[in-house]
Amino acid sequence: MAPPAIRVENLVKRFGDLTAVGGISFQVDEGESFGFLGPNGAGKSTTIRMVTGVLRPDAGAARIAGYDVRTDTDAAKSEIGIVPEQFNAYPDLTAWKNVMLAGELYGIPRQTRKSRGTELLRSFGLFERRHTLATNFSKGMKQRLMLTMALLHDPAVLFLDEPITGLDVESQHLIRERIAELNREGRTVFLTTHNIAEADRLCDRVAIINRGEIAAIDTPDALKQTIERTRAVEVSFNEEVTLDTLAAFSTVDAVEKRGDTIRLMTPDPDTVIKAVVNFAQEENLTLRSLQTLGPSLEDAFTALTEARQ
């Protein structure tokens, strides 16, 4: 039986007093598309950098296709392609020279790197611009160039750190399509994102991470349901209102006072808004503000952690 594409056991990373990743474990099967979902600063990039051998963990182990990243480093690195969050191709080299350099670093024979480089640059719409310096590329083109470089050595596992963030619509569409296609071809995809919709679109399973800990690993649908439950309505009136009155509204799970506003936690904002408006009319109150708050990953994480406990 083939080993899992990625196996992580009790991985820990500390930066001084801060524990960026606090002993996480998970496994990604071959051919799976796995999402790593969490807010900014949750530990996603640190995890990816440890799993790909860039950062040395303080404890724990990571294996890629059965190879230990710390002891079989070269074999493990040969199995992975990485597209980091920050552009890290050489800005003063042309797209073509960047791709050829990537091939040389992975020991790909000259003819193979030329033919595969041409094929990949064409598929990402960059072939005509192959002699342009990377520094002159748009953000979308830079992202496509990094994907080309990551795929040149035909890796079994592809790591993508926030691959869609900040891209124009056309590049977003192209990259999403290619990621899905690569996964359909049997490649394992490990994707970090802070966008649940993105994970839903591209991933078979998703892990939710915050403050360096994994709260849950499940299908995007199941996690979305939990996250949806963390939506809220925020309201403020011209007069003081007792919280108990608002807490009695149907579908309100909890009520919090935040300054002069009141937050009503609910999975069904529509019902709560109607109830708040009716209440204001009946009590002859003026609504100073009324807004719905989307589900936040922080809240979802808290909900998932509480559910787990």
Place this chain on the structure above:
Amino acid sequence: MRVRRVLAIAKKDIRIYYTKGPVLISGLLLPVFFFLAFTMGREMAGTQLVAGLIGMTLWFTATSISPVIAPWETRDGTLERLVSAPITVVEILLGDIVASATISVSITGVATAILALVLDVSIANPVLLGVGLILAAIGFSALGVLLAAVPTDQTSNVMMLATLVKFSIIFVSGIFVPVADLPSWGRVVAYGSPLTYLVQTTKYGLGTGDSAIIWLVGLLFFFIITFSLAVWVHRKTLPKRL
């Protein structure tokens, strides 16, 4: 060690970093003006003059860019690309040294030929001179790579340190004053400088001096020690740059 990957790093360095103006300014103009400032109005033998100029040209070219590649790559994030590829720290550093040594030997080789023609100095032992230049180039480049281990993404921080080391060594290496004419304490200091070994080897290559073997061995040891130290320090400081 995989030679192709070392050469890939060297090729990348030459394309990106060694096509920039500072190499020519630092490697050629600086030693010429520096040397003229200290030699004009003084009587110096032709071989002492040429050996000094060759020594300074190689010294400045080999240490001009090699100290700043790592901070540069740290700042651009490209260091992380290298580290995530199946390539070792030794291979990366050797690639940097090969690039630096190739450029410095090429520039110094051309400068030597021009100097020999202009000053009518014959090269008595070109093979030995060539070996000396190559050994010195890899040793000096290794020193540059060692200086690059400072965990910073600011090239100015490394340049400050590099300038301090480079200029200090020039004054104790028998360039402006032959080692034999130095006071005894000066000679002790001079024999600790790798630039002295190159100047002495060059003088022998130009037909003066007793033997060059000891100086060549000195250059080889300097490279081995400096490179080993560079690998050790880079391994220590690399995580701080990622």
